[in-house]
Amino acid sequence: MTEAADKTLDLIKTKYPEIEWLFDYSYDMLSVECPTAHIAELLEFLRDDPEAGFTFLTDLCGIHIPGHVNKELGVIYHLHNMQRNERLRVKTFFSIAHPRVHTMTHLWPAANWMERETYDFFGVEFVGHPDLRRILNVDDMDYFPLRKQYPLEDGTRTDKEDEFFGR
Amino acid sequence: MSVDKWQNFSPDPTEEFDSIQGTLATLNLGPTHPATHGIFQNVLKMDGEKIYHSEQTIGYIHRAFEKLAERRPFNQITPITDRMNYCSAPINNIGWVLAVEKLAGIKTTKRIDYMRVIIMELARISDHLICNSIIGADTGALTGFTYIFQMRELIYELYEEVCGSRLTTNISRIGGFERDFTPEFHRKLKIWIDKFPTWHSELAILLERNRIFMDRTMYVGAITGPRALAYGFTGPNLRAAGVDYDVRVFSPYSSYEDFDFSIPVGQNGDTYDRFMVRQEEMLQSFQIIKQAYANLPEGSHHVDVPGYYLPEKEEVYRSMEALIWHFKIVMGETPIPKGEVYSAVEGGNGELGFYLVSDGGRTPYRLHFRRPCFIFYQAFPEMIKGGMLSDAILTMSSMNVIAGELDA
Amino acid sequence: MAEIKKADLPPGYQGEGFYATKFDSIIGLARANSLWPLPFATSCCGIEFMATMASNYDLGRFGMERLSFSPRQSDVLMVMGTIAKKMGPILKQVYIQMAEPKWVIAVGACATSGGFFDTYSVLQGIDKVIPVDVYVPGCPPRPEQILDGVMLIQELAKNESGRRRYSEQYKDLLAQYNIQ
Numbered sequence: 001m002t003e004a005a006d007k008t009l010d011l012i013k014t015k016y017p018e019i020e021w022l023f024d025y026s027y028d029m030l031s032v033e034c035p036t037a038h039i040a041e042l043l044e045f046l047r048d049d050p051e052a053g054f055t056f057l058t059d060l061c062g063i064h065i066p067g068h069v070n071k072e073l074g075v076i077y078h079l080h081n082m083q084r085n086e087r088l089r090v091k092t093f094f095s096i097a098h099p100r101v102h103t104m105t106h107l108w109p110a111a112n113w114m115e116r117e118t119y120d121f122f123g124v125e126f127v128g129h130p131d132l133r134r135i136l137n138v139d140d141m142d143y144f145p146l147r148k149q150y151p152l153e154d155g156t157r158t159d160k161e162d163e164f165f166g167r
Numbered sequence: 168m169s170v171d172k173w174q175n176f177s178p179d180p181t182e183e184f185d186s187i188q189g190t191l192a193t194l195n196l197g198p199t200h201p202a203t204h205g206i207f208q209n210v211l212k213m214d215g216e217k218i219y220h221s222e223q224t225i226g227y228i229h230r231a232f233e234k235l236a237e238r239r240p241f242n243q244i245t246p247i248t249d250r251m252n253y254c255s256a257p258i259n260n261i262g263w264v265l266a267v268e269k270l271a272g273i274k275t276t277k278r279i280d281y282m283r284v285i286i287m288e289l290a291r292i293s294d295h296l297i298c299n300s301i302i303g304a305d306t307g308a309l310t311g312f313t314y315i316f317q318m319r320e321l322i323y324e325l326y327e328e329v330c331g332s333r334l335t336t337n338i339s340r341i342g343g344f345e346r347d348f349t350p351e352f353h354r355k356l357k358i359w360i361d362k363f364p365t366w367h368s369e370l371a372i373l374l375e376r377n378r379i380f381m382d383r384t385m386y387v388g389a390i391t392g393p394r395a396l397a398y399g400f401t402g403p404n405l406r407a408a409g410v411d412y413d414v415r416v417f418s419p420y421s422s423y424e425d426f427d428f429s430i431p432v433g434q435n436g437d438t439y440d441r442f443m444v445r446q447e448e449m450l451q452s453f454q455i456i457k458q459a460y461a462n463l464p465e466g467s468h469h470v471d472v473p474g475y476y477l478p479e480k481e482e483v484y485r486s487m488e489a490l491i492w493h494f495k496i497v498m499g500e501t502p503i504p505k506g507e508v509y510s511a512v513e514g515g516n517g518e519l520g521f522y523l524v525s526d527g528g529r530t531p532y533r534l535h536f537r538r539p540c541f542i543f544y545q546a547f548p549e550m551i552k553g554g555m556l557s558d559a560i561l562t563m564s565s566m567n568v569i570a571g572e573l574d575a
Numbered sequence: 576m577a578e579i580k581k582a583d584l585p586p587g588y589q590g591e592g593f594y595a596t597k598f599d600s601i602i603g604l605a606r607a608n609s610l611w612p613l614p615f616a617t618s619c620c621g622i623e624f625m626a627t628m629a630s631n632y633d634l635g636r637f638g639m640e641r642l643s644f645s646p647r648q649s650d651v652l653m654v655m656g657t658i659a660k661k662m663g664p665i666l667k668q669v670y671i672q673m674a675e676p677k678w679v680i681a682v683g684a685c686a687t688s689g690g691f692f693d694t695y696s697v698l699q700g701i702d703k704v705i706p707v708d709v710y711v712p713g714c715p716p717r718p719e720q721i722l723d724g725v726m727l728i729q730e731l732a733k734n735e736s737g738r739r740r741y742s743e744q745y746k747d748l749l750a751q752y753n754i755q
Binding site: 197198199205226227228230231234235246247249250253254297312316317320323333334570571574 | 615617618619621622623625626629630631644656657659661662665669691692694695696697714715717
């Protein structure tokens with residue numbers, strides 16, 4: 001682990017000493033897993049604190065891992081400190097039965113559409129989002145397609161044999 | 168900033184405008200419209216020509232790339248990445264291959280890096296050529312468009328020499344290239360290097376100091392640096408706003424640190440700056456291509472990674488191991504380790520990121536594309552508010568919004 | 576001096592200062608060489624269309640110089656690129672708004688059959704929503720292939736009856752797509 005990543009991790013640990021932080025450093029990036037209740041606070045701290053300085057939200061996406069009980073859905077944030085050229089990944093997982101995370105649009109306007117995309121694909125509800133509705137799929141779609149249980153194809157093709165096309 | 172300098176720009180997005188008659192007209196700049204940058208819908212609320220509010224609907228070309236990628240083995244995902252930013256498809260291809268190589272721990276030689284740099288910079292020039300000529304065409308200057316496409320045809324011929332295809336290239340494999348640069352490629356590249364400065368200066372002479380063009384594009388659709396950063400801008404749009412962030416310099420990949428080039432930066436973040444930043448970036452890319460081509464080291468066009476790179480056909484017919492590797496790679500059984508990686512390259516529009524989560528299987532567990540167009544298009548309502556309709560069209564084309572990357 | 580290819584005269588009766596033939600042939604000849612396309616360019620095939628329009632593969636020499644983005648003023652609907660299910664109704668609306676006679680050319684694998692994208696959000700071929708006259712395969716098709724497709728449309732326009740829109744077969748075809 002690099003010195004910079006060490007410092008960032010220490011910063012997070014000192015700010016929230018009561019939380020048992022799960023972290024990982026691989027492929028030049030520190031990943032930290034944060035409990036869902038504290039995620040908004042943590043990201044605000046990482047953005048505003050002068051020592052942390054992660055002012056750029058690079059990416060926001062969702063993930064569905066059916067194997068983890070009570071932590072099936074997750075939202076993953078990629079942050080970037082442009083001054084020190086340091087990247088950080090923050091993950092948060094929550095149960096598929098109550099998929100709620102606080103929105104980040106008050107911190108970064110860039111999160112607006114990225115959260116709508118995550119809602120569209122996984123059904124994650126972002127509490128406090130100004131306009132949470134589907135963005136890429138048709139509006140009247142009634143399921144969340146990127147969840148693992150749904151197939152890729154739409155099932156209406158009659159001319160492709162399933163076994164030949166790997167369905 | 169003072170409103171008088173920015174006559175078309177309102178810095179506060181919540182500011183309310185009073186309309187004279189109290190009613191605003193709704194105009195649907197619908198999914199099919201002549202500013203042929205792609206299909207997305209803008210519903211504008213206007214008072215006469217001035218725009219007060221706009222709402223975007225995208226997703227008209229949503230092709231479910233991320234779900235599709237979960238079904239395809241790693242070397243079959245390169246064609247999907249082609250179709251995101253299809254004006255500079257090689258950059259997407261090579262970006263994806265770099266992400267897989269990062270995860271698998273494959274190091275490439277200098278020769279492969281330099282070859283990749285030449286191809287990527289050609290793609291960047293190709294993308295900027297389309298964008299700039301379309302900005303010209305949207306102001307009415309159609310000549311630049313027809314002239315510049317001849318240059319793009321030469322670039323297409325160069326791609327054809329490497330990979331056989333013009334637009335959706337599927338260039339580069341895990342561990343190198345599918346074939347070495349042919350003598351014909353060398354001949355054509357030399358001709359291209361000879362011709363490019365003249366062609367570029369023709370477009371420059373036509374538009375750069377053209378009174379009509381400058382009046383149409385200066386102070387139009389502007390955005391400040393801090394606001395652009397908050398909106399997640401990267402690439403030429405961010406550099407036009409004054410922030411010199413370029414992934415090639417911040418996190419060099421594929422030996423970019425060996426080259427000497429500068430990053431053009433604008434001042435006002437308006438349409439003219441975006442146009443000029445792209446113009447200058449094309450010249451910088453040209454410098455990189457010349458340096459890379461002059462210093463191209465000798466060597467093979469691929470590294471020796473039998474588990475990932477298809478063996479030569481003669482070997483497949485003769486040796487047992489090669490046959491087994493060939494079979495495994497074609498069936499998609501490449502040994503990609505378990506893990507997650509985020510890898511970014513400087514695409515034509517900004518930081519193109521690949522967040523790849525692998526569980527050690529044939530296909531990615533989750534692949535997310537960080538698409539720059541999707542992220543910066545959110546700022547569009549703010550950029551056109553208070554401006555005229557024709558300015559909105561120019562802002563849209565100067566941001567180089569490509570529908571394939573917007574919707575993925 | 577380049578050789579100028581003249582169009583062949585349709586079959587008819589020639590006399591001193593006059594030429595008698597069917598209306599359909601003359602009108603077909605005129606229509607074929609001055610089609611106005613509506614480029615419905617959605618994705619990558621649209622860029623190949625731009626290359627076809629540009630000076631190297633010049634579409635203008637086929638009489639298709641004037642692109643019309645308004646359905647009311649165009650003859651050929653060139654659908655280039657993937658059509659998602661969200662876009663399907665809009666494509667149908669554009670087709671309905673076009674005035675007769677109209678032809679449709681599906682350029683590229685995605686427009687022909689959904690192509691590369693066998694997914695839940697992509698329409699598997701535009702012939703699920705509108706009738707198609709010519710299919711141009713390719714991903715993306717080379718400009719020469721697109722020109723080949725255009726020339727096939729020209730053959731159709733030349734040889735088609737002027738009263739096609741009133742024929743039973745045509746009305747049945749449109750009824751299949753729920754288009755009046």
